[in-house]
Amino acid sequence: TPTPVPVGNGKFLIGATVGRGEGDSGKAAESNGLIAIRKSDDGSFRVEYVWKAKRATSSFGSPLAYRGLAYFVNATGVLFCLDLETGEERYSNRLADSIWATPIPLGDRIAVFGKGGTVSIVAAGPEFEKLAENSTWEAAATEPATARPGGGGGPVLYAAVYVQDRLLLRRGDVLYCVASRR
Numbered sequence: 001t002p003t004p005v006p007v008g009n010g011k012f013l014i015g016a017t018v019g020r021g022e023g024d025s026g027k028a029a030e031s032n033g034l035i036a037i038r039k040s041d042d043g044s045f046r047v048e049y050v051w052k053a054k055r056a057t058s059s060f061g062s063p064l065a066y067r068g069l070a071y072f073v074n075a076t077g078v079l080f081c082l083d084l085e086t087g088e089e090r091y092s093n094r095l096a097d098s099i100w101a102t103p104i105p106l107g108d109r110i111a112v113f114g115k116g117g118t119v120s121i122v123a124a125g126p127e128f129e130k131l132a133e134n135s136t137w138e139a140a141a142t143e144p145a146t147a148r149p150g151g152g153g154g155p156v157l158y159a160a161v162y163v164q165d166r167l168l169l170r171r172g173d174v175l176y177c178v179a180s181r182r
Contacts, residue, residue, distance in 0.1 A: 002062040003102075007084065010037045011050065013065045015058030015072055028057045032072060033087060051087030056080035059115075060100040066110065067124055073099045073112060081126060090126040096133060101160040104167075113160045113169065136169055136176055 002015030016031035032053040039045055056072040064071040065084055072080045077098045081090040097114030104111045105124060109131060112120045117136035123129040136157060159170045167178040 002058040002060065004035075005062055005065050007034070007065045011035065012037070013063045013070055013084070015061075015063040017058050017060065017075060029053045029055050032056050032058065032063070034070070034084065050085075053080070053082065053087060054089065055092065056082060056089070059098045061102040061113075064103045064105065064110065066105045069124070069126060071103055071110060073103065077114065079112060079120075079122065079128070081128070083126075091128040093128045093130075095120045095130075100156060100158050101169075104160055104162050106162065111160070111162075111167065113157050115156050115158075117155065117157050117171070119167075119169075136178075137171075137174075 002017065005013040007013055012035050014031065014033055014035055016028050030052050034050040035047055036050050037045055037047050053072070057074045058072050059075045061073060068084050069090065070082045070084045073095065074080070075098050077095045078092050079095050080092045082088060083090060095112055095114065096118035097116045099113055100115045101113040108124050110122050110124050112122060114120065119134050119136060120130060121132040123131055137155065155171045155173065157169055157171050161168050165180060169176040169178065
């Protein structure tokens with residue numbers, strides 16, 4: 001489900017998920033990586049991996065290529081940071097939740113949106129530093145469950161976009177607008 005991310009010069013960052021609980025995440029990790037599309041002498045095109053991830057996989061959100069690094073968040077909420085050129089893992093750290101929305105770069109930070117509404121802000125760079133963690137909504141026992149693919153209940157943060165200094169966050173039944181207090 002993650003969308004390939006163009007990084008320039010015919011290269012794309014590819015994310016793949018382990019699916020719905022299948023146990024062989026190693027095979028899924030081999031599908032994650034950087035591919036290059038190259039034109040052959042005969043005019044045909046070929047695709048080859050520049051590198052394959054050893055452990056990093058994606059959840060529903062696409063990977064992020066930013067400032068020479070690749071970021072993946074897996075189904076259990078582990079954020080992986082890899083060198084974009086070599087695929088060498090820089091770190092892996094657990095966040096509050098898995099993601100369904102693609103992470104967004106915000107200057108020297110990256111916003112990662114947990115499917116349960118937690119927004120984690122981490123420093124952009126090769127060393128893990130969590131700068132903030134906030135809840136988009138308060139979970140309540142009386143809150144109605146919204147249907148989501150694969151079953152289960154409760155609201156899900158599906159998408160996020162950054163527009164004119166505001167974050168727009170979409171869950172199944174509500175659209176949030178988050179602005180700075182400046």
